[in-house]
Amino acid sequence: MEFSAILTLLVTVLITLHFILSWWRQHRQYKSLPPGPTPLPFLGNPKYMDLRKADRNFTLLSQKYGSMFTIWKLTEPVVVLCGYETVRDALLNHAEEFSARPFIPTLHIPNKGYSISGQRWRPLRRFTISYLRNFGMGKKTMESRVLEEAAYLTQAAAETEGKPFNPLQIMASAVGNIISSVLFGEHFDYKDPKLHDLMSHTSRHIKNVTSPLHMLCNIFPFLLKVPVISKIAFKENSYLYNFVLDYIKEHKRTLKPEAPRDLIDYFLLKMKEVEHEKDPDFCEDSLMSVMVGLLAAGSETTASTLKFCLVFLAHYPDVQAKVQQEIDEVTQSLHLPGIExxxxxxxxNAVIHEIQRVLDLAPIALFHAVTKDIEFRGYTIPKDTIIIPFLTSVLNDPSQWETPEQFNPGHFLDEQGQFRNRVAFMPFSAGKRVCAGENLARMELFLLLSALLQKFTFKLPPGSEHQDAKWLNANKRDIVSDAQLCAVPRALPTK
Structure with missing residues (x-):
């Protein structure tokens, strides 16, 4: 054998041994983590890191490994939390330790860390929630906005004249208008192409989070340095940032400090307060990121939930009729149902909550990370380890729900038929990172759905078959995007 061949073989053996030794050392370092499927050397568990199948994969893994298990993103461990007790223990009892976010390139690079989910999240989140609360979230001013939109929404449904249509577009228009009024002080006509484009790009922006390209770029961040890949990955971001930028420029030009109109105005005033600071949290980058984040989070998921609720009730006409009877008895058709x-x-209220539980729109919460090494439920989790709260397992935990596999509004009713909250109802996650727009979303779901059900009966198009909750849940993504309904005007009872 020639010397060069021997040298090549020796180098190959040494490199292989180096990688094997590095891999062994790394896994020895994490031996105190929860058990999980054996990872491939250097590749981890790519099958289980495909978040589009998280609900199915994580359910199977939890059945095998219990309420905590570890999967691997290449050589990086990811701990998944399952079941109400474990998720609650982490997000509520150890809220501070589980409050960090890992570095996710496709989310952090566009906003440079200036967002409610970024490194400066505390002051930005505190300011945003305070604004929403003081501006009327959960109070009459916000309720008035939603009820005003409910009138536009019912008019749009009436214009379908009982013919089959896809409710998603008018739902997206209604929810988009509500969040636009909060952020920009803007209201669009439902037929305005600007509104349709905004909602379309927002929807794609949300879907990109779990797209194959984004998942690949998050595993191999260097790909985002390739211009053509970066352009494709951030195409929707660019549209939303430019959309928001136009409003920011106009608000700067017309700002009146004594009469702020919306979130942009309040943020601009806050920026002026801290402009003397060397590196302020409130700046144009954080304003842009907060606006885009709220625009995306405050529209797509709520619109999809509204659409699914109507489709679900069309498959359960007896439940829909009982809801309508209750609305009629309470309002006497004199006004739209209100928060009071x-x-x-x-x-x-119980039906809306139960449909949300069955829908399980977001099977996993946005990734968390631990802020320090922590002993948790018998395991040692090192600082910065990625944490995935598996919300599906909470919403279907048999220790918390009497009939988790069935659609049962009784889950949210006490023995006297009064509404009861359930601690395991966590579609918006929980703890310090709970969805900032949870209260607004709850208000929109209740007011918009009850307004529609007061005015219309939603039926399946002719020839469609009624399905059960299990089928509806299994096909929820197709249902949200494609299913059609007929909005049949009701003969409302007279006083």
């Missing part, structure tokens, strides 16, 4: 009517509309 929610205690009397216990069954309606």
């Amino acid at each position: 009517n929610r205690p009397q509309l216990a069954y309606t």
Whole structure:
């Protein structure tokens, strides 16, 4: 054998041994982590890191490994939390330790860390929630906005004249208008192409989070340095950033400090307060990121949930009729149902919550990370380890729900038929990173759905078959995007 061949063989053996030794050392370092499927050397568990199949894969893994298990993103461990007790223990009892976010390139690079999910999240989140609360979230001013939009929404449904149509577009228009009024002080006509384009790009922006390209770029961040890949990956981001930028420029030009109109104005005033600081959290980058984040989070998921609720009720006409009867008895057709009517509309409220539980729109919460080494439920989790709260396992935990596999509004009703909250109801996650727009989303779901059900009966198009909750859940993505309904006007009872 020639010397060069021997040298090549020796180098190959040494490199292989180096990688094997490095891999062994790394896994020895993490031996105190929860058990999980054996990772491939250097590749981890690519099958289980495909988040589009998280609900199915994580359910199977939890059945094998229990309420905590570890999967691997290449050589990086990811701990998945399952079941109400474990998720609650982490997000509520150890809220601070589980409050960090890992570095996710496709989310952090566009906003440079200036976002509610970024490194400066605390002051930005505190300011945003305070604004929403003081500006009327959960109070009459926000309720008035939603009820005003409910009138536009019912008019749009009436214009379908009982013919089959896809409700998603008008739902997206309604929810988009509500968040636009909060952020920009803007209201669009439902037929305005600008609104349609905004909602379309927002939807694609949300879907990109779990797209194959984004998942690949998050595993191999160097790919984002390739211009053509970066352009494709951030195409939707660019549209939303440019959309928001136009409003920011106009607001700067017309700002009146004594009469702020919306979130942009309040943020601009806050920027002026801290402009003397060397590296302020409130700047144009954070304004842009917060606006885009709220625009995306405050529209797509709520619109999809509204659409699914209507489709679900069309498949359960008896439940829909009972909801309508309750609405009629409480409002007497004199007004749209309001927040003050929610205690009397216990069954309606319970149905909305139960459909959300069955829908399980977001099977996993946005990734968390631990802020320090922590002993947790018998395991040692090193600082910065990625944490995935598996919300599906909470919403279907048999220790918390009497009939988790069935659609059962009784989950949210007590023995007297009054609405009852359930601690395991976590579609918006929990703890310090709970969805900032949870209260607004809850208000929109209740007011918009009850307004529609007061005015219309939603039926399946002729020839369609009624399905059960299990089928609806299994096909929820197709249902949200494609399913059609007929909005049949109701003969409302007279006083």
